[in-house]
Amino acid sequence: MARIVDLEVLDIRFPTSRQLDGSDAMNPDPDYSAAYVVLHTDSGPDGYGFAFTIGRGNDVQAAAIRSLAPFVVGRPVPETAEALAALSAELVGDSPLRWLGPEKGVVHMAIGAVVNAAWDLAARRAGLPLWRFLAGLTPEEIVGLVDFRYLTDAITPDEALAILRKAEPTRQRRIDQLVADGYPAYTTSPGWLGYSDEKLARLARQAVQDGFDMIKLKVGGELAEDVRRMKLAREVVGDGVRIAVDANQRWDTSTAIAWMRELAPFDPYWIEEPTSPDDVLGHRTIAEALRPIRVATGEHVQNRVVFKQLLQADAIDVVQIDAARVGGVNENVAILLLAAKFGVPVCPHAGGVGLCELVQHLSMFDFVAVSGSVGGRVIEWVDHLHEHFHDPAMVVRGRYVAPNAPGFSARMYDSTLRRFRFPDGPEWTVSSP
Amino acid sequence: MARIVDLEVLDIRFPTSRQLDGSDAMNPDPDYSAAYVVLHTDSGPDGYGFAFTIGRGNDVQAAAIRSLAPFVVGRPVPETAEALAALSAELVGDSPLRWLGPEKGVVHMAIGAVVNAAWDLAARRAGLPLWRFLAGLTPEEIVGLVDFRYLTDAITPDEALAILRKAEPTRQRRIDQLVADGYPAYTTSPGWLGYSDEKLARLARQAVQDGFDMIKLKVGGELAEDVRRMKLAREVVGDGVRIAVDANQRWDTSTAIAWMRELAPFDPYWIEEPTSPDDVLGHRTIAEALRPIRVATGEHVQNRVVFKQLLQADAIDVVQIDAARVGGVNENVAILLLAAKFGVPVCPHAGGVGLCELVQHLSMFDFVAVSGSVGGRVIEWVDHLHEHFHDPAMVVRGRYVAPNAPGFSARMYDSTLRRFRFPDGPEWTVSSP
Numbered sequence: 001m002a003r004i005v006d007l008e009v010l011d012i013r014f015p016t017s018r019q020l021d022g023s024d025a026m027n028p029d030p031d032y033s034a035a036y037v038v039l040h041t042d043s044g045p046d047g048y049g050f051a052f053t054i055g056r057g058n059d060v061q062a063a064a065i066r067s068l069a070p071f072v073v074g075r076p077v078p079e080t081a082e083a084l085a086a087l088s089a090e091l092v093g094d095s096p097l098r099w100l101g102p103e104k105g106v107v108h109m110a111i112g113a114v115v116n117a118a119w120d121l122a123a124r125r126a127g128l129p130l131w132r133f134l135a136g137l138t139p140e141e142i143v144g145l146v147d148f149r150y151l152t153d154a155i156t157p158d159e160a161l162a163i164l165r166k167a168e169p170t171r172q173r174r175i176d177q178l179v180a181d182g183y184p185a186y187t188t189s190p191g192w193l194g195y196s197d198e199k200l201a202r203l204a205r206q207a208v209q210d211g212f213d214m215i216k217l218k219v220g221g222e223l224a225e226d227v228r229r230m231k232l233a234r235e236v237v238g239d240g241v242r243i244a245v246d247a248n249q250r251w252d253t254s255t256a257i258a259w260m261r262e263l264a265p266f267d268p269y270w271i272e273e274p275t276s277p278d279d280v281l282g283h284r285t286i287a288e289a290l291r292p293i294r295v296a297t298g299e300h301v302q303n304r305v306v307f308k309q310l311l312q313a314d315a316i317d318v319v320q321i322d323a324a325r326v327g328g329v330n331e332n333v334a335i336l337l338l339a340a341k342f343g344v345p346v347c348p349h350a351g352g353v354g355l356c357e358l359v360q361h362l363s364m365f366d367f368v369a370v371s372g373s374v375g376g377r378v379i380e381w382v383d384h385l386h387e388h389f390h391d392p393a394m395v396v397r398g399r400y401v402a403p404n405a406p407g408f409s410a411r412m413y414d415s416t417l418r419r420f421r422f423p424d425g426p427e428w429t430v431s432s433p
Numbered sequence: 434m435a436r437i438v439d440l441e442v443l444d445i446r447f448p449t450s451r452q453l454d455g456s457d458a459m460n461p462d463p464d465y466s467a468a469y470v471v472l473h474t475d476s477g478p479d480g481y482g483f484a485f486t487i488g489r490g491n492d493v494q495a496a497a498i499r500s501l502a503p504f505v506v507g508r509p510v511p512e513t514a515e516a517l518a519a520l521s522a523e524l525v526g527d528s529p530l531r532w533l534g535p536e537k538g539v540v541h542m543a544i545g546a547v548v549n550a551a552w553d554l555a556a557r558r559a560g561l562p563l564w565r566f567l568a569g570l571t572p573e574e575i576v577g578l579v580d581f582r583y584l585t586d587a588i589t590p591d592e593a594l595a596i597l598r599k600a601e602p603t604r605q606r607r608i609d610q611l612v613a614d615g616y617p618a619y620t621t622s623p624g625w626l627g628y629s630d631e632k633l634a635r636l637a638r639q640a641v642q643d644g645f646d647m648i649k650l651k652v653g654g655e656l657a658e659d660v661r662r663m664k665l666a667r668e669v670v671g672d673g674v675r676i677a678v679d680a681n682q683r684w685d686t687s688t689a690i691a692w693m694r695e696l697a698p699f700d701p702y703w704i705e706e707p708t709s710p711d712d713v714l715g716h717r718t719i720a721e722a723l724r725p726i727r728v729a730t731g732e733h734v735q736n737r738v739v740f741k742q743l744l745q746a747d748a749i750d751v752v753q754i755d756a757a758r759v760g761g762v763n764e765n766v767a768i769l770l771l772a773a774k775f776g777v778p779v780c781p782h783a784g785g786v787g788l789c790e791l792v793q794h795l796s797m798f799d800f801v802a803v804s805g806s807v808g809g810r811v812i813e814w815v816d817h818l819h820e821h822f823h824d825p826a827m828v829v830r831g832r833y834v835a836p837n838a839p840g841f842s843a844r845m846y847d848s849t850l851r852r853f854r855f856p857d858g859p860e861w862t863v864s865s866p
Contacts, residue, residue: 026528026531027528027529027532028528029528030528030529030532031529053529053532053533054528054529054532055529056500056527056529056530057497057500057529057530057532057533057540059496059500060493060496060497060500060533060539060540061533063492063493063496064490064493064539067489067490067492067493094489095459095460095461095462095463095487096460096463096464096486096487096488096489096490097489097490098459099460099463099486099487099490100486100490100493100494100538100539100542101537101538102682102709102710102733103709103711104534104537104538104711104735105533105534105537105538105539105540105541105735106493106497106533106538106539106540107490107493107538107539108538109533149685149709150685150708150709150711150712150715151685152685152686152687153685153686153687153715153718249535252582252583252584252585252586253585253586254585254586275583276535276536276582276583276738277535278536278537278583278735278736278738278739278742279583279738279741279742280713280714280742281713281742281745281746282583282586282742285586300535302537302538302711303711305709305711305712306711308712309711309712309713309714309715312714313714
């Protein structure tokens with residue numbers, strides 16, 4: 001029986017702030033970073049995962065992951081749905097670690113990184129890309145992945161089973177469709193707040209030429225500038241392309257409503273993160289005031305309990321799961337089931353480093369085995385930092401290509417790990433000021 | 434101008450699990466711990482603070498506090514309300530650290546520890562116990578402590594100012610009252626889940642003899658046992674003593690309602706943490722079903738945004754602030770103002786290690802300068818581990834004695850720090866298995 005023999009953690013940082021890539025109303029100068037974890041095994045492939053951060057504090061995130069070593073080192077490689085559920089439950093349920101959240105923040109993201117690495121490992125050993133590994137599980141096995149604690153007032157295991165059984169007979173058809181046509185994407189690359197008007201217009205034009213029918217702009221700095229940039233983007237892309245906007249939590253409820261009314265003439269598709277990701281009732285107020293403009297959130301939603309409430313309260317129109325914020329694949333399966341129950345489309349957050357690589361698997365699994373639909377669904381695409389991955393996500397003519405390599409696409413090149421290791425890799429010792 | 438010259442962090446753990454002190458339905462064997470911080474200055478007293486944890490992960494918490502050193506080392510000692518607000522705002526607003534929450538979990542608790550240590554420092558230098566230092570600020574200075582981002586749909590700065598101005602003319606009368614009579618307490622000491630019936634009955638009887646008119650029992654293990662223990666406690670203390678119960682987040686919404694209906698014949702005063710602290714809507718459902726039994730939560734409520742919603746939704750009847758969970762004094766002032774605005778009493782969580790020491794200051798400040806009332810208010814008291822503090826909290830005849838020593842009562846003895854330092858202090862190297 002193969003065993004996990006070591007948990008290795010690396011603090012990897014990319015100096016993205018030098019180009020203002022990723023700049024938004026709350027995050028002026030991020031250095032995209034990964035607290036990167038390798039589950040070393042005594043035979044066969046290893047497993048890879050990471051938590052995504054934006055620089056300072058990545059060492060704290062790495063320390064949190066390292067503290068989970070006693071739970072996995074020496075453990076038989078979890079190769080079944082049941083073993084993966086047991087690992088997730090053990091980590092999430094540990095009472096002292098739970099005290100540090102519970103189920104939120106640095107410790108929960110650390111659990112997510114380790115759980116995701118275990119899924120990567122299991123899928124590699126099965127020789128399947130994660131989305132197909134997941135989509136090969138029975139409805140019963142999928143329900144068994146989920147911690148229903150705190151969820152039963154919104155979805156019961158039986159209701160989840162019914163959703164999965166409904167999709168089961170037609171799974172293969174959708175697998176074939178994904179392999180043939182991929183999954184719809186939108187691009188945020190034109191819209192970073194630190195970019196000039198010229199760069200915005202050029203990249204927006206390019207996006208349409210590249211086949212995207214949806215782009216996203218960052219907003220929330222200065223209202224007059226947002227109006228100008230939104231007007232410019234609309235002129236460039238025309239009426240047939242959706243433009244989402246993203247305030248990155250900048251506003252209070254009333255500001256969000258007033259600000260978006262100024263942008264409404266340019267037909268924004270959704271407003272993303274208008275306010276605190278913790279504010280369920282605030283999102284409901286904003287959604288009620290702004291519809292038909294959709295309200296979206298999720299990249300900072302801490303766990304399934306907050307997603308549950310956002311759905312119960314009819315506070316959002318778009319569920320933006322993030323592959324590396326919550327407690328890993330298991331909790332994201334719970335969130336996909338909640339979204340399906342409430343009939344709200346899932347449009348994942350991606351970008352950063354490696355988030356596109358991860359989350360494409362979850363959306364494709366959702367399409368095959370849960371929601372059964374791509375209607376209103378689209379995965380974020382940001383064309384940064386993919387060159388560091390063995391199995392980079394690929395978008396062609398505005399669609400994600402279904403990944404075919406075994407695993408969760410989470411493995412970075414050893415050369416990247418050496419060069420960008422903080423603070424002692426050459427990228428930081430040679431070129432930083 | 435005095436400066437902070439070092440931020441020292443110590444991992445301090447007490448082996449409380451050996452006696453099952455602190456055992457509850459979610460935390461069977463806690464080792465009460467502190468990630469303890471000292472702000473060393475170049476002249477005059479130093480400042481002390483800590484995050485409270487229950488063992489494993491205290492090293493991660495300590496690493497998070499250590500990562501904040503660049504924000505405080507070299508900084509002039511913040512002695513004014515304005516300087517303390519600036520420190521809090523800088524820590525909470527730092528974009529990379531914010532990504533790790535935002536405003537929740539390990540990083541937010543680390544900010545709370547440092548902000549509290551800065552307040553301890555300022556109060557020591559002013560020669561005042563923290564509650565009097567705070568109660569000596571003007572209403573405008575107090576409003577200036579608060580980050581109103583995400584709060585303005587529930588309370589505006591002007592509304593906060595009005596609350597504080599109303600209480601201002603009569604502050605001295607309440608200061609005198611506190612010095613003369615103290616502040617009401619209740620005790621959890623009889624009620625830990627791991628205690629035998631005999632120990633429960635003995636300690637409950639003792640509590641009444643000691644002058645308490647309220648005790649608390651842990652529940653949520655086995656229903657039949659809870660009914661037996663609640664019945665026993667009611668028989669021992671009689672009808673004139675309030676008995677609160679605490680489920681430590683054990684239940685889903687429907688279980689909470691059903692379980693509490695079984696305990697209702699024994700007149701529980703409140704049900705504390707019936708479900709996830711993140712579940713605002715769940716608490717509302719429970720409160721609507723169970724009133725007149727009160728619903729209480731807060732020791733794990735991550736920040737002011739969740740407290741805001743619990744109040745907006747009329748989901749709780751008791752606000753249980755915790756001195757070391759949110760971002761320190763500044764955020765707790767925000768929560769006290771919210772509670773006053775909504776007219777809900779604040780009954781702090783305490784116990785652990787040092788939580789009684791800290792939170793008494795916040796309740797006394799609330800009484801003097803914010804709510805102006807002790808009606809329905811009571812601070813938790815657990816008689817553990819006070820011997821490790823220079824200025825231990827004291828309860829006499831069921832009431833907290835108003836602290837008189839300068840500071841936030843946060844300083845532990847050097848001998849304690851040496852003995853309980855993990856993993857190299859003699860308590861851990863000599864007596865652990």
